[in-house]
Amino acid sequence: MSDVLLSVQGLTRRFDVSKPWLNRVIEREDRQYLTATADVSFDIRKGETFALVGESGSGKSTIAKMIVGLLEPSAGEIRFDGKVMDFASGAAMRALRRRFQMIFQDPFASLNPRWRVGDIIAEPIHTFGLLKGAEVTREVGRLLDLVGLSAADAEKFPHEFSGGQRQRIAIARALSSRPEFIVCDEPTSALDVSVQAQILNLMRDLQDEFGLTYLLISHDLSVVRHMSTRIGVLYLGRLVEISDAKRLFIDPQHPYTRLLLDAVPDLALSGRRRTPVTGEIPNPIAPPPGCAFHPRCPHVMDICRKQRPDAIPTASGQAACHLLTPEGQKPRETTA
Amino acid sequence: MADFTPGNRPNALARAWDSDIAWSFRHSPLAVIAAFVSILIILAAVFAPWIAPHDPFNPASLDLMDGFTPPMEPNAFTGNVYWLGTDNQGRDVFSTILYGARISLFVGFMAVLFAMVLGITLGLIAGYRGGWLDSLLMRVADVQLTFPSILLALLIFGVARGFIPPAYREAMAIWVLIVAIGLSDWVQYARVVRGATMVEKNKEYVQAARVIGAHPAKILIRHILPNVMGPVLVIATIGLALAIIAEATLSFLGVGVPSTQPSLGTLIRIGQGFLFSGEWWILLFPSITLLALALSVNLLGDWLRDALNPRLR
Numbered sequence: 001m002s003d004v005l006l007s008v009q010g011l012t013r014r015f016d017v018s019k020p021w022l023n024r025v026i027e028r029e030d031r032q033y034l035t036a037t038a039d040v041s042f043d044i045r046k047g048e049t050f051a052l053v054g055e056s057g058s059g060k061s062t063i064a065k066m067i068v069g070l071l072e073p074s075a076g077e078i079r080f081d082g083k084v085m086d087f088a089s090g091a092a093m094r095a096l097r098r099r100f101q102m103i104f105q106d107p108f109a110s111l112n113p114r115w116r117v118g119d120i121i122a123e124p125i126h127t128f129g130l131l132k133g134a135e136v137t138r139e140v141g142r143l144l145d146l147v148g149l150s151a152a153d154a155e156k157f158p159h160e161f162s163g164g165q166r167q168r169i170a171i172a173r174a175l176s177s178r179p180e181f182i183v184c185d186e187p188t189s190a191l192d193v194s195v196q197a198q199i200l201n202l203m204r205d206l207q208d209e210f211g212l213t214y215l216l217i218s219h220d221l222s223v224v225r226h227m228s229t230r231i232g233v234l235y236l237g238r239l240v241e242i243s244d245a246k247r248l249f250i251d252p253q254h255p256y257t258r259l260l261l262d263a264v265p266d267l268a269l270s271g272r273r274r275t276p277v278t279g280e281i282p283n284p285i286a287p288p289p290g291c292a293f294h295p296r297c298p299h300v301m302d303i304c305r306k307q308r309p310d311a312i313p314t315a316s317g318q319a320a321c322h323l324l325t326p327e328g329q330k331p332r333e334t335t336a
Numbered sequence: 337m338a339d340f341t342p343g344n345r346p347n348a349l350a351r352a353w354d355s356d357i358a359w360s361f362r363h364s365p366l367a368v369i370a371a372f373v374s375i376l377i378i379l380a381a382v383f384a385p386w387i388a389p390h391d392p393f394n395p396a397s398l399d400l401m402d403g404f405t406p407p408m409e410p411n412a413f414t415g416n417v418y419w420l421g422t423d424n425q426g427r428d429v430f431s432t433i434l435y436g437a438r439i440s441l442f443v444g445f446m447a448v449l450f451a452m453v454l455g456i457t458l459g460l461i462a463g464y465r466g467g468w469l470d471s472l473l474m475r476v477a478d479v480q481l482t483f484p485s486i487l488l489a490l491l492i493f494g495v496a497r498g499f500i501p502p503a504y505r506e507a508m509a510i511w512v513l514i515v516a517i518g519l520s521d522w523v524q525y526a527r528v529v530r531g532a533t534m535v536e537k538n539k540e541y542v543q544a545a546r547v548i549g550a551h552p553a554k555i556l557i558r559h560i561l562p563n564v565m566g567p568v569l570v571i572a573t574i575g576l577a578l579a580i581i582a583e584a585t586l587s588f589l590g591v592g593v594p595s596t597q598p599s600l601g602t603l604i605r606i607g608q609g610f611l612f613s614g615e616w617w618i619l620l621f622p623s624i625t626l627l628a629l630a631l632s633v634n635l636l637g638d639w640l641r642d643a644l645n646p647r648l649r
Contacts (some may be wrong), residue, residue: 110540
């Protein structure tokens, strides 16, 4: 279980959001960069589901896109099964590419509307040259069966299916190259609540059957709780906490994680006093100095405004907060 | 759900009849009439050698005595009757119109095809690649748009003739014309395709293909191209009418196809010389044909544009 399948070290991505050259010269402005993710490091072990959570704009999707090669990292390194991923080298990447896949957020955009379902699912098979002729048709039928659709559906077009069915097709496509690792970018956020659980359960069944490893990107903590073994919490492009899923929900270490958990509605009506997430995520072009979370943090101290906290090992992972350092103090309980 | 099982699937023809486009077509009388007129002229042009009562390009079959015969009247010398009369050389106007429409349509179709292939290719590349290549291509397009396209076609025509040895000029004239009209027309295809490509390339189905490492050319041709063809077909239909008119204009100005192979524009140019001497039919009938052809193709294009635009439904 402890074999690392995917290792991310110091992953950073800056976007150039400068105005055009002429505007910059006239308005005497410098180039502007938006740091979407900064120095993100984590390991994903074989067979586990690692979840990345965070608000919109926290850099979750940017990390996912860098891992599958849709975006080039500005700095840092991604290792898949010990091998450095270099998307510029086509030949070396071909063998690696077959081993990871991606499931997208919007099943209405992720399937080409002009292609038949069978062709959509077979695309990775053809691209990697895995099977030929009638074997492809048989494999597509088997995959459709696997995700709870029928082999006859291969003849239809995507518009003949509902959102949940389309996401099943997208999953079948992701499985067709027999990958070991699947990046799931908000796989259920575009679906009806009633369908979400079906898709998540399908993903879990497939994980058990094929020993898949998932990177799950989500802002929905109930989805994350249902699916993941470990969780990384992102804030403004930085990992503030990594923890085992169970521990995170019981004993969050970082104040931001605590705020996130407090914002989850629970049907039990526990009567617990909540601290709502106040304020908004700051402008990532000019992030606050020190700890990026300090303008919204209820426990803010002087040191938080000056010095960025390093990741400190915790009982079940790591967290980056001055409250956990000797300089800080043990956090006060916020629950009444 | 029963309708979707393979056994119950209606055949392709029945599905086409039931499609939105077909429905919209059946409920638009103007489109039906325009399609009828276009198809009639196109069929008449294609089958001209079998339909035309005379061969206007065979000097042996011409009799100068037949010249200037008015429509539906027997010739004063030979007694021959021609539906639409004859021109100065005794050529049957009806036959020359059939053959003329043939050349006009051929030039129109080929010019549109040329402009389409060029515009779509450059538009796809510019939209998908972006960056300096996109800027360069679009600035070229902007500059080209500042010239009236007929002026540009004249320019290209003139330059091309300078390169071609005189012996081949006659034979190459029609191809030079096609390239000239096509080159002056590619910009609108490139612009539309570029815009649509920029939208499509960010959609997740393209990203899914990129994740598995599909070749960019394959992504462009198999994924993006089918999804940007809708607006292109609309422009191509209207573009056909414009190309036919452009060809007629160039031929009217005397720089188009040679008069041994007269197109509708050439016929109109020849005919206008006789307008003031009273032989009105030599000018009128080719003009009416050109008008009917351009108008009906244009109306078809307008209908197609509305039918493919979901916001106007």
